[in-house]
Amino acid sequence: MTIPFLDAGAAYRELRDDIDAALRRVAASGRYLLDAELAAFEEEFAAYCANDHCVAVGSGCDALELSLRALGIGPGDEVVVPAHTFIGTWLAVSATGARPVAVDPTPDGLSLDPALVEAALTPRTRALMPVHLHGHPADLDPLLAIAARHDLAVVEDAAQAHGARYRGRRIGSGHVVAFSFYPGKNLGAMGDGGAVVTGDSGVAERLRLLRNCGSREKYRHEVRSTHSRLDEFQAAVLRAKLPRLDAWNARRARIAERYGRALGALPQLALPVTARWADPAWHLYVIRCAERDELRRRLDRAGVQTLIHYPVPPHRSPAYADDPAGAPAGTHPLSERLAAQSLSLPLGPHLGEDEARAVVAAVRATSAGLAAYPTGPAAYPTPDGQRFPLVTEKR
Incomplete structure (x- = not known):
């Protein structure tokens, strides 16, 4: 598949x-x-x-x-x-x-x-x-x-x-x-x-x-x-x-909930956050992985298409190389970390039940042996080394 x-x-x-x-x-x-x-x-x-x-x-x-x-x-x-x-x-x-x-x-x-x-x-x-x-x-x-x-x-x-x-x-x-x-x-x-x-x-x-x-x-x-x-x-x-639109968004939310339940315990991944005050539209389901590019290669070989949103932060883009808004590496460290670690899984209102199960199985299999996420799936790293709790369900 x-x-x-x-x-x-x-x-x-x-x-x-x-x-x-x-x-x-x-x-x-x-x-x-x-x-x-x-x-x-x-x-x-x-x-x-x-x-x-x-x-x-x-x-x-x-x-x-x-x-x-x-x-x-x-x-x-x-x-x-x-x-x-x-x-x-x-x-x-x-x-x-x-x-x-x-x-x-x-x-x-x-x-x-x-x-x-x-x-x-x-x-x-x-x-x-x-x-x-x-x-x-x-x-x-x-x-x-x-x-x-x-x-x-x-x-x-x-x-x-x-x-x-x-x-x-x-x-x-x-x-x-x-x-x-x-x-x-x-x-x-x-x-x-x-x-x-x-x-x-x-x-x-x-x-x-x-x-x-x-x-x-x-x-x-x-x-x-x-x-x-x-x-x-x-x-x-x-x-x-x-x-x-609302029915399609509800379908997206059900898939996101399935991903969260099935993938939340994997030490190699950090899952999306949902704040207590938010009802997301779930346009994307973006996980983070320290070995993102290797995970993506493995998923591609397993038949699961993924995308990277967004691999080059705007301040590092050639479009802003000669502009005051451009900046050297390290200027916005958290954004640069997100660009290096984020991976978007298949998600859409027409993703079938069998396809969602196959995505979960492929992520679980292909993430095996990869490095644990730097601070684990229950914390999010910041440039100064502090750790903040991640939430994968509403608080």
């Missing part, structure tokens, strides 16, 4: 009739941009997120960049970002002319460390950009408190967190929250796409200008901008999928 990391086509096969009907509806309409399907999806997704406005755009990176632009952030400004994240978070900041300022996560790896955020603030800091990494919500309340004290904006990167909840609140109910609809996401299009959800009507209006060449009326351009528009076909596909 070969087990794919994710079967992106399975969602289409489950909803074939609905998606085919939606695509035919758009094709027959002759209206392919900024029309009825987009308006309906924006209304439905805003309601799903328990917020007032949704402005859909061409990609998740565009959602982040245009959010910052809508808040007036640009050249000379600084935005605090995680050191451990997909580089797209950083690139969106750089695209505005602002500078990403990186900090390591909290010891559990889940969120921007509030103490490090405070230390990173300068007179140029204009915003914080927490990431709901792997579908687990960032701990927002301490970050929102910092933002309030220093009059900073908060733009949430929710590219992996469709349907997650923080302290009972839906991710997406915040002030400015950016989503991606890349095909592999929990709510994925059949192409690229993104959206910004906000409760601020002024921000929403600026986003609509920014996504459409600065125009409300054809050939009248009020600001210099670009075009970044979710097309009608993608909006129709997302409308067909949105009613299934």
